[in-house]
Amino acid sequence: MAISTAPSPDSPITDVIFDFCGVLxxxxxxxxxxxxFPDDVVDAICADDDPHGFFRYEDRMDAGEDFADIYPDVVREQGEEIARIFEYYIEHYGDALPRMLPGMEQLLRDLRAHxxxxxxxxxxSHETIHVAFDKYPVLDELLQGTVVSGxxxxxxxxxxxxxxxxxRFGLEADRCVFFDDTAKNVAGANEVGIHGLLFSGAVAARDALAGLGVRL
Structure with missing residues (x-):
């Protein structure tokens, strides 16, 4: 049986937008x-309260600042040891992306096929976004375009x-779904009229899309 190549006429949804980290x-x-690096240092860096500011500094990069402009702040605020670890992290960013999440490549393929x-x-960050596409070239195949904050x-x-x-993509907000793993980003999508949904895995995403009339 041939696969449909047009969205279901019963669904108002025509497009699905995906966050990257924590979703793809x-x-x-x-x-x-x-x-x-020492286990106790790594544990502190990865702690929920972010005492060494890794995620704060990375948020600044995500907002468009250059690493070279942020690095002196890391040295001043965290010391040379932590600054060197932050530099290592940015230089080896691909190691922080160990895999695509289960089922997500197939979900993207099924959406495109239908x-x-x-x-x-x-x-x-504009300085590290290439890492995602270099490590997972399937993104170039499956995504029709990406907006990058940095x-x-x-x-x-x-x-x-x-x-x-x-x-940029020529989309209507009320015909789009947006998946993100962060509640405030989902709320931001909803505020502009997009169907924002909190991501909790590929199976749940398929169920949520089905609930909006998307047939795969």
Whole structure:
């Protein structure tokens, strides 16, 4: 039986937009650092309260700042040892992306096969975004376009980056679904009229899409 190449006429959804880290990829800072630096230091860096500021500094990169401009702040605020570890992390970013999350490549393939638009929208540094595409070239095959915060100097959950994605890709907000693993980014999508959904795995994503009339 032939596979349909057009979205179901019963569904208002025509396009699905995906965050990257925590949705398409498993993102693990620990995978990059463990075994290369002392365990207690790695544990502190990866702690939920972020005492060494790795995620704060990375958020600044995601918002468009250059590593070279941030690094002196890391040295001043965290000391030379932590700064060198942060530099190592950025230089070996691919090691923090150990795998695509189970079922996600197939979900993207099924969406494309059934005529849905498939797009990316990620908070990511303009200096390291190439790592994701170099390590997982299937992204170039399956995503029809990606908006990157660090390139645009916009940042989820602010409305402007969602509106830019809609405009650039030629999409209607109420006909799009956006998956993100962070609640505030889902809320940001909802505020501009996109169907924002909190990601909890490929199976749940398929169920959520089915609930909106997407037939795969």
């Amino acid at each position: 990829f498993d993102w693990q800072v620990r995978s990059c650092l463990e075994g290369r 005529g849905y638009g498939v797009w990316g929208l990620t908070n990511w 390139v645009e100097k916009m940042h989820k959950p602010n409305a402007d980056i969602y509106e830019l994605a809609l405009s």
